[in-house]
Amino acid sequence: MDCPLLVWMLFLNREMTLEEYDQCHRTIRACVPHANVPYAREQLDTTRQIIAHMLPLLMMRHRRVPRSRWKDMVSENGKHYIEQDIDNALNPTGRLRAMIGYHLAYDSNLIGMVMTQGRQRDVINVGIGIKQLAVSPADIAVNVYAESFYHKLTPLELGFIKPEEGDEVVLRRLCLLLALKQAYIKAIGQPMGFDWARLEFNIPRHTVTGDGVPLLGWEFRVWTSDIGGTRGDASVEEKYQCAIAFFRGTPQTRFIWQKERKDIESWVQFINLDQLINVVPKLMD
Template sequence: MADCPLLVWMLSMNREYTLEEYDACYKIIAECVPHVQIAHDPQNADSFRQVMTHMLPLLMMRHRRIPRAKWRDCVTQNGKHWIEQSPDEMSPEKFLQSMIGYHLAYDASLCGMAMTQGTQRHVVNIGLGIKIVAVDPRGVSVPAYVESMAHKLTAKELASLSLESGDEVALRRLCILLSLKAAYIKAIGQPDGFDWARLEFDIAQRAASGDGHPLLGWEFRIFRANLGVARKDQLREEHYQCVCAFFRGTKESTFVWHESIADLENWVQFINIDQMLRVVPKLMA
């Protein structure tokens, strides 16, 4: 597991979309990944986010020059996805190591996919957490927003969000905690109703626990994404806190902070709507 490389694709929903673009992408999903059930609703921005997010595995396999007919999407009993390639012209050992585990996530204007390659039982233990650094609903105070998220946090985590450092610091710390928890919960294949307060992340000590027991063997990669997003006639900047979680089976868990673009360029790929749309005709090949 130590040699399983992690790769992340991030798709910026950086502009509005047209009906024609929605329909072209929806057709791709319907024909190439029929196991994904998304209601056809062109006026719903969340529907388009789902469509674009589920196109990311197709794009990734296209970049690997593997035709759609040469791979299939598989899923475990608890909803963890992996891609199995055709064993043609592969040795048995290479075939076993060719499984691609992935997890999809999105929030607001950012869609993402985390993936790794190796044996099936290892690669499915991957999760991605994405959280926009903003209050919800827009306009509420940071203390009120923190209070609304308190049910997802432990008492120690809440205490770490001391507002003495200012609203901006408290909000970012909250988003780091939420993205860490989201990534881990999805990596282990827990359903949406999982109690987030069962998990505790001590960022200062770089430690994590579940139900009071240390979470060992995990790698958490923590990074930011900053987007320029056009909405109607306005251009605004959005900031996101992201975490990729993967179980490596080591003695301890590690927290790796990526603070610069240079830190990310080897394993995180950023694209936008136009870049995705340019390859739409090729994704069905």
């Protein structure tokens, strides 16, 4: 199936003001009632959640589709997709092919949305994973940080991490595995309580299994997002491992490694908080 993938990545280059937080919270309360994000500005996660749920609104405005002509729907397994109200007497099947499957994710200061358009059954199995290439808390050793995720990995994956090759390799490979697993788990509509160790990514061989069975028909795209800017008076440089999982129904599984920014410019768009805030008053139109 030919369903092109598009990604929007929003970098939190600064914190919201109280006025902006209030305005954005009112917007999702009115337009995204299923979000159920509590009003709690002191909890940084709510800011990320609010912004994530605003990205579909921004995307539909970018497509020049009025808010009254689309609905946010949910499948039986909890996957969200957008149903557009398209009237075309010459092509009555056009509406069936205008469904937009999407998934939202965030980690630290990066919020992402992946989307694709087509028939409902073809677009809902899409997910995005984001994992910052940094330890948390900042003063913890990389090996100690990695060990806290060992329960989510298989013995083969643990062998891929290789502590003897240094902290940089451990962190990069750990975040790659976690981003891929997150993307796949969300693509199939499973909750985060899902046992991640049921999945096994054999990175050198470009294969993946679930409960020991090959997972065929999937496309995985992998890239890193290097974010630079300022927050207040401080200079910020952050790197994130990103991954997409999308079920295309092909006979094989495909891994696409995007190593250069020019490779992703045609399907990944980077924006910042200011670009979102500037159009918030118009998102309900």
